Amino acid sequence: MLIEELKLKNFRNYSELTLHPHPGVNLYFGRNGSGKTNLLEAIHYCSLGRSHRISNDANAVKNGEAFALSSVSIRNSLGQREIAVRFHPDETQKKSILLDGKKIAKFSDMMGCLRCVIFSPEDLGLIKEGPSLRRRYLDMMISQINRGYFIALQQYRTCMDQRNALIRNLRANSYADTSMLSAFEETMAAPAAVIIRERRRIVSLLSECARETYQRVSDTDEVFRMAYHSSVKEETEIEEVLCRLFRENREDDIRMGFTSVGPHRDDLILTLNKNQMKQFASQGQIRTAALSMKLSQMQILRDQSGEEPVLLLDDVMSELDRKRRACLIGEISSFQTFITCADRDDVDCEKVDKMWMVSADAGEAKVEEIQNSEFRIQN
Ligand SMILES: Nc1ncnc2c1ncn2[C@@H]1O[C@H](COP(=O)(O)OP(=O)(O)OP(=O)(O)O)[C@@H](O)[C@H]1O
Structure with a gap:
């Protein structure tokens, strides 16, 4: 199971974003409060229809905006699918989920389309x-x-x-x-x-x-x-x-x-x-x-569904010592993984396939890709 594209509109501190992750290990690093966890949260919404943090859905909408959108294009064993979560706090139905462009009536219809496991310090x-x-x-x-x-x-x-x-x-x-x-x-x-x-x-x-x-x-x-x-x-x-x-x-x-x-x-x-x-x-x-x-x-999850889930590692590297970190990295090699950390040195760059720097300026998050040649030379 792979996320081929992530699109955000007015989601948390992102006005507009389109990302094309690597099928392997993706690393997002940046200062505290820049918007790294927001990216994983957006994916989590597309997987389970809810945030992994204790947060009201209305908080997902960028301050001052009327609606927000998080959507992913995924590829699984059955082909390609689009999953989108729209937030509209001022309407009667405050959140709606679209599968391949069609609004679903029940949350249960989205379960299992994008399987994910999130690991955070909590x-x-x-x-x-x-x-x-x-x-x-x-x-x-x-x-x-x-x-x-x-x-x-x-x-x-x-x-x-x-x-x-x-x-x-x-x-x-x-x-x-x-x-x-x-x-x-x-x-x-x-x-x-x-x-x-x-x-x-x-x-x-x-x-x-x-x-x-x-x-x-x-x-x-x-x-x-x-x-x-x-x-x-x-x-x-x-x-x-x-x-x-x-x-x-x-x-x-x-x-x-x-x-x-x-x-x-x-x-x-x-x-x-x-x-x-x-x-x-x-x-x-x-x-x-x-x-x-x-x-x-x-x-x-993999054994029961026959497909690899997507793995979201939110700032856990700094919580683990070198041995446990190496063990985690060793075990994730066959999963598409999204890692966030404040310090990019927390992850062995040899194991990273694509790297981005996340920064925020005047409350607006920005994600810039670091070229493969650049981060591999440095290590
Ligand atoms: N609804 C919203 N509208 C605008 N900005 C928001 C909204 N919700 C959260 N933010 C901003 O998002 C930022 C927090 O993003 P996030 O939790 O992704 O940070 P992070 O990079 O993971 O930080 P850390 O490394 O400390 O965990 C904060 O600056 C916060 O003000």
């Missing part, structure tokens, strides 16, 4: 921070290989929002009708079961792959494992078990005002030699584990 939080980051890691990955999973996530969230609204109503008005709860719970249980089953399947593949990767990166025999920890312990009849759990927790849920069991509360438990990493891991072990999780994500 991913170090995968090990130590709360479970939401780890669920997001799984959800973003599985959605790209299984459209049904993405649809199940959407359905589950909608039903849960409805159940939560009813629960809060019940808390405020104890005389409100509880009979609706069963209906919401039954509707929630079906997509919840899809989510749990698929997360379990993918985690067992990821765990095996990450265990090997961890040992290769760290050059130790430490055993890194990932295990899916769910409120549902049973392997079969997951829907029935969930309905029972929702029912049993009703009283507590009404008291607390939210749904307390289900895949939205599940976690990925990370262990090293059977010790929970959250409590015991050193900084070096955290970095190796995060890197192993990302490399495994790439491999599983």
Whole structure:
């Protein structure tokens, strides 16, 4: 899977940009705040319809402009495709997605068209921070290989929002009708079961792959494992078990005002030699584990879809020591990769196929290609 062209219009600090990336390793370097991450964010929007950062879609529109556009021309095993995301915050529908020029009705239609893996310094939080980051890691990955999973996530969230609204109503008005709860719970249980089953399947593949990767990166025999920890312990009849759990927790849920069991509360438990990493891991072990999780994500995405995902490395080189950096560069050789960094010396230029300098002047970003002969001579 390759991005052949990236086009931006009024996106963040880019008024207008057209880039033709190399099928191999592309490096974007420049000062802090120049607009490097904005480029990766634009690609991420075309892959998953949303930003990888915690940001409102309206922020993607350049200050003072009414609309923005990020579009890519990609080539995959089925041929060439155009994916475009248009932002128009003043209209009722604030964001629209176009596939080959035609507006799609459902976000799920874009899933899997452009598969990507992003690795940024925030991913170090995968090990130590709360479970939401780890669920997001799984959800973003599985959605790209299984459209049904993405649809199940959407359905589950909608039903849960409805159940939560009813629960809060019940808390405020104890005389409100509880009979609706069963209906919401039954509707929630079906997509919840899809989510749990698929997360379990993918985690067992990821765990095996990450265990090997961890040992290769760290050059130790430490055993890194990932295990899916769910409120549902049973392997079969997951829907029935969930309905029972929702029912049993009703009283507590009404008291607390939210749904307390289900895949939205599940976690990925990370262990090293059977010790929970959250409590015991050193900084070096955290970095190796995060890197192993990302490399495994790439491999599983490739194995499950039959196509190489595009890799986005946002400012991670400065976070890794020389050995881990070399390991990362060694593993990405078959993927189209977009690397951003403040200092171009953070990446071995021999491994780079195309290099750009990103700069900003008066709030306007500019991207200039550095000729191959120039950057190779310097190194
Ligand atoms: N909607 C917007 N309109 C105009 N400029 C914006 C908008 N959103 C962000 N910017 C500008 O984009 C720049 C940040 O870009 P980006 O996050 O890509 O930086 P970066 O080069 O990755 O920096 P760092 O190396 O610090 O991570 C800032 O100067 C910010 O003011």
